[in-house]
Amino acid sequence: MQKKRAYSFPDEVLEHVFSFIQSGKDRNAVSMVCKSWYEIERWCRRKVFIGNCYAVSPKMVIKRFPEVRSIELKGKPHFADFNLVPDGWGGYVLPWIVEMAGAYPWLEEIRLKRMVVTDESLELIAKSFKNFKVLVLFSCEGFSTDGLAAIAAGCKNLRELDLRESEVDDLSGHWLTHFPETCTSLVSLNISCLGSDEVSFSALERLVGRCPNLRSLRLNRAVSLDKIANILCLAPQLVDFGTGNYTTELQPDVLSNLTAAFSSCKELKSLSGFWDVVPAYLPALYPVCSRLTSLNLSYATIHSPEIIKLVSHCPSLQRLLVLDYIEDSGLEALASSCKDLQELRVFPSDPFGVEPNVSLTEKGLVSVSLGCPKLQSVLYFCRQMTNAALVTIAQNCPNFTRFRLCIIEPKTADYLTREPLDVGFGAIVEHCKDLRRLSLSGLLTDRVFEYIGTYAKKLEMLSVAFAGDSDLGLHHVLSGCESLRKLEIRDCPFGDKAILANAAKLETMRSLWMSSCTVSFGACKLLGQKMHRLNVEVIDETEPPCSRPESCPVDKLYVYRSISGPRSDMPPFVWTMDEEGTILH
């Protein structure tokens, strides 16, 4: 019997209203209003984002949201990018595909990050979802070109195939030929991660030629410069283009053909690729430079003068990725040419060299902070820093949302004062009230964590390495950072006290990673025992943690909240504790 309600909209009306609400956060809020809204909302949720594939089981997701069309899943912890998570740790997508194959026949989109994807998974996707449109595999691994061939052949309406930064086993170069001649639906194709022999260029050309809606195309390194002109002429509507090798034998026509080809691309806003750049060919880009909003030169080994020349043609630039060959002088030029710059990433050209090979210091970042008022997101690798520079940067850029500084040598102090960089990073968190992501480096004491706990109220992700003096540092962060979701720590003297004292906090976060710290096995066991909604995983490749005294520190610890209990796919080097204190393995 239906209760009388003061305002009774029919369900269809509510559903229609909800259809305008796209963001997952808002949808979650809607579902909490009352039971009937929860019910209506769950039936019409089309898009699900799962930040940790082990936080919930596929069956649970399917049960709550029966009509999903688009799913995004993340697997391994972020530090897996730097080889800190052993191979075989987990993050397998197959169980998800198997469940969804039965439950979501109309699934259209799968986006995965840091997951293990097998050819079997890809074949199952191709077979099970008749209207499949979008496959994004970001930093994934475990599959080969055979799996790609299955996708190409099986997904008749494929719109997006994006393999960014994934590791693909090269078995055959001809998987592209598996796209049928009838496939004309491609909008986005990113194969930049593929090795040399994996692409049949003629098949690629034919594919590009018959897809009039292609907006984004990122080629792999094997494609040489002379081939690019043809491709661009086939797809002048491209908005985002990734070149292959920006090199070829010096021939008279190449530059003019290339320039003409780029000129025909009136919509081009984003460029990337640029392996092995021959600077003589860079002027071919000038026709598009004025419209460019995004430029990724992070593989280009061109030096400061050439970078300056290029960048000074790009007044609309919003996003720049570049190697530290740009040097302080190049960053100064960037600051004067590109007033719309929002994101800057500077990567090291020689990360393991002891002596600096380029003149890139804190001064470059200070120039950019001064000249680019819209700067929001920074990733900066350098070899020296001062508190004064950081304070200046913080004052110049109160709008930072992401600030990641990597001073290459661990525990490097302020090179002028020899002091820790606590005050500098403190200024960053104090001035940048919207800061969501922060990575620390250099010499840091517990004091920097006190600043972070005090000021960084919107901080969601914090990365810490070789920093701090004691558990107090960790305690400041866990007790002060209200919005904290992800915390990853390596090589810091943080142990049991801070974690156990803030155990409840861990349930409000997605995950905590600690490696080479001083958390004891006993504390891990206790945490796992007491906190039923946390999975506490101890990773040790050399020997079982229980073969040592409980007071011994664990090698690696990964704690994450979950409503599906301990996972069943743990490899031999991962241990977790269930509620009874039994160690599962």
Place this chain on the structure above:
Amino acid sequence: MSEVELQLCLALPTPNITKGFKFNLNNYHGFDHLKQMSCSGDKTSRVIKKRDFEHAFGNFSDDCNALPLLLWSGQPNEEDDNHNDRKKTTFVTDDMNDVEVDQVVGWPPIKSWRNRTCHHHHHHHHKRALGNGRSIYVKVKMEGVPIARKIDMRHYHSYQQLTNSLITMFTKNEKCDGDYNARYTLTYQDKEGDWLVAGDIPWHGFIRTVQRLKILSNWG
């Protein structure tokens, strides 16, 4: 053996927790007996368990059957083909006990594929790129030889081929001096940062994980 132990202590030593402090410790049973364990001590004992050197010696799952015994006259090469290496004094010291403790696993935090591209560029940018997107450049150092070499693992398809090439690379003459039988062990650093004796995993797996090579002498 001790040199390999040293090489395996890659983590920076952690300082002792000496500060006293008070805060609310709910549901917290006393852990006052916890002692700070020295990281380096732990790593050493753990590592020895990981690899039984006696077992690994001369034991291959591949076709190669003579790897640990590289016989040559022991004369080092004079010239390194790449003078960029000279700048990197940490990798290229002439100390017999040269230990590359500066390289910590996963630091600086750069994704490995980016590393590969950058290294390739830095050392070979003067060469025309041949569209070889998957070169795996690995530094090779031989104990007692001041200059390290760099090789592309993609050029080799078996342990035998690799060792033959290394013998050629690190000797002045290709003739073996019969009176001077040096025995060497080829070791490698894998993706996790551990040093292992080469040859006990299939070649295919080896080239995916190898980061660096070191040839150790084995005076019998």
